[in-house]
Amino acid sequence: MSKKMHIKLKVNGKDEEFLAEPRELLIYTLRERLNITGPHIGCETSHCGACTVTINGKSVKSCTMFAAQADGAEVTTIEGIGGPDDLHPLQTAFKEHHGLQCGYCTPGMITRATKLLEENPNPTEEEIRFGMAGNICRCTGYQNIIKSIQAAAAEMNAAKEAAE
Amino acid sequence: MIPAAFEYYRPKDMAGVLSILEEHGDDARVMAGGHSLIPMMKLRMADVPHLIDLQDVGGMSDIEIGSDSLRIGAMVTQSQIIEHAELAQVAPILREAALQIADPQVRYMGTVGGNVANGDPGNDMPGLMQCLDASFTVVGPDGERDIAARDFYEAAYMTAREDEEVLTAVTVPLPKGGYAYEKQKRKIGDYATAAAAVQIVKEGGACASASIAMTNLSDTPVYSEAAGAALVGTSVDDAALKAAVSAMLEDIDPADDNRGPVAFKNHVAGVILRRAIERAWSRA
Numbered sequence: 001m002s003k004k005m006h007i008k009l010k011v012n013g014k015d016e017e018f019l020a021e022p023r024e025l026l027i028y029t030l031r032e033r034l035n036i037t038g039p040h041i042g043c044e045t046s047h048c049g050a051c052t053v054t055i056n057g058k059s060v061k062s063c064t065m066f067a068a069q070a071d072g073a074e075v076t077t078i079e080g081i082g083g084p085d086d087l088h089p090l091q092t093a094f095k096e097h098h099g100l101q102c103g104y105c106t107p108g109m110i111t112r113a114t115k116l117l118e119e120n121p122n123p124t125e126e127e128i129r130f131g132m133a134g135n136i137c138r139c140t141g142y143q144n145i146i147k148s149i150q151a152a153a154a155e156m157n158a159a160k161e162a163a164e
Numbered sequence: 165m166i167p168a169a170f171e172y173y174r175p176k177d178m179a180g181v182l183s184i185l186e187e188h189g190d191d192a193r194v195m196a197g198g199h200s201l202i203p204m205m206k207l208r209m210a211d212v213p214h215l216i217d218l219q220d221v222g223g224m225s226d227i228e229i230g231s232d233s234l235r236i237g238a239m240v241t242q243s244q245i246i247e248h249a250e251l252a253q254v255a256p257i258l259r260e261a262a263l264q265i266a267d268p269q270v271r272y273m274g275t276v277g278g279n280v281a282n283g284d285p286g287n288d289m290p291g292l293m294q295c296l297d298a299s300f301t302v303v304g305p306d307g308e309r310d311i312a313a314r315d316f317y318e319a320a321y322m323t324a325r326e327d328e329e330v331l332t333a334v335t336v337p338l339p340k341g342g343y344a345y346e347k348q349k350r351k352i353g354d355y356a357t358a359a360a361a362v363q364i365v366k367e368g369g370a371c372a373s374a375s376i377a378m379t380n381l382s383d384t385p386v387y388s389e390a391a392g393a394a395l396v397g398t399s400v401d402d403a404a405l406k407a408a409v410s411a412m413l414e415d416i417d418p419a420d421d422n423r424g425p426v427a428f429k430n431h432v433a434g435v436i437l438r439r440a441i442e443r444a445w446s447r448a
């Protein structure tokens with residue numbers, strides 16, 4: 001065993017500090033140490049995207065990053081995007097447009113989609129397919145995920161316009 | 165899947181990196197984005213008792229465009245390549261290739277330096293850099309040296325970089341003419357079954373020069389000088405395309421694997437190269 005490291009993270013706005021072995025992967029830190037179980041473990045080989053979180057503004061598969069690498073970073077998980085009482089427009093849209101069935105991929109999907117819409121607030125279907133290509137869904141056939149993201153984009157753009 | 169235990173270092177400068185590399189020899193490895201290395205550590209295909217994270221070193225994250233060449237810091241990510249508007253103007257093949265690597269999450273983390281230093285024949289940038297006649301700057305205990313991309317790859321995961329050297333930048337002569345990076349893969353996030361990088365110059369309706377390199381069709385990337393030469397002086401007609409494809413097939417050495425048998429790989433390589441040349445020519 002190697003010596004433990006002192007690691008600080010800001011997760012969903014909250015400061016966290018702990019000692020961990022360098023080989024601890026961020027997904028385990030989130031799920032098992034911090035009890036943040038929204039991000040899921042799917043393939044564990046950086047293909048499926050179920051573990052996607054936002055780290056310093058980038059979508060990252062947290063199975064392929066050590067907690068030590070993220071030391072000092074800001075991490076956002078699905079829990080930080082919206083909860084049962086304050087759903088994010090993407091969460092509402094996934095619900096309304098059947099953007100999920102089993103729901104296993106959904107936290108990663110929505111977390112990735114928040115970043116996609118930040119970079120491209122009005123994506124075409126093709127841009128959504130390309131921008132979401134790092135997230136695999138085995139239920140929906142993707143069509144309803146695309147509809148959900150388009151609906152959320154329209155909703156968010158309308159809200160932004162109304163506010164201006 | 166959790167990797168074997170290791171010591172983690174995050175030095176603030178290159179001197180710090182080099183002293184750890186010198187102290188631990190091949191028990192130490194640098195990590196850039198970690199998106200090739202961490203999966204290999206999980207699978208026990210890489211044993212890294214001392215892991216040196218390069219993220220705080222600094223000085224390796226710039227893209228500089230000069231009058232006859234451009235320089236990309238080793239820590240520039242694939243997504244930064246895609247987003248850089250001026251780079252897309254002067255060397256559009258870099259963006260075209262980067263868009264075909266992995267998926268958005270991987271491209272935020274994966275770096276140019278990691279991609280070219282890794283030595284995996286499946287990586288897309290080594291072939292691309294051979295096509296562009298790029299050179300790699302490495303720094304080690306004896307100082308800095310440049311190694312041509314075309315001389316860098318020795319075998320799978322074996323390169324001309326010494327264990328105690330760090331790759332700091334990639335320098336690319338400004339590409340001329342038409343370009344294409346064409347890749348056949350089974351799905352997004354997969355490595356190439358075959359890929360071709362082509363850069364081609366047209367003068368008065370004829371091909372004045374052509375540079376061709378292939379990805380994942382041997383245990384190293386393959387720069388096919390003969391394939392490029394087969395196009396020079398022609399109007400890139402069907403006969404020239406056939407000649408270039410046959411020359412390329414002499415240079416590659418694909419292996420049987422889960423992407424298909426050798427005959428299939430040769431077939432795909434030919435189709436992909438033909439498409440790449442046609443597209444590059446149409447842009448020349």
Ligand SMILES: Cc1cc2nc3c(=O)[nH]c(=O)nc-3n(C[C@H](O)[C@H](O)[C@H](O)COP(=O)(O)OP(=O)(O)OC[C@H]3O[C@@H](n4cnc5c(N)ncnc54)[C@H](O)[C@@H]3O)c2cc1C
Pocket residue numbers: 045046047193194195196197198199200201202203238264265266267270273274275276277278279280281282286287288289329330331332353354355356
């Ligand atoms: C799901 C998935 C799909 C992928 N698909 C593709 C694909 O289609 N095409 C493709 O090209 N790549 C693909 N990759 C690989 C990805 O692009 C990697 O990120 C990249 O190859 C390595 O970059 P890195 O910064 O992550 O390097 P790391 O993983 O950090 O390092 C890789 C190797 O290079 C060495 N290294 C890194 N930086 C330096 C340096 N500056 N100096 C010396 N040595 C260094 C490390 O020691 C290590 O041995 C894929 C990865 C994943 C997870």
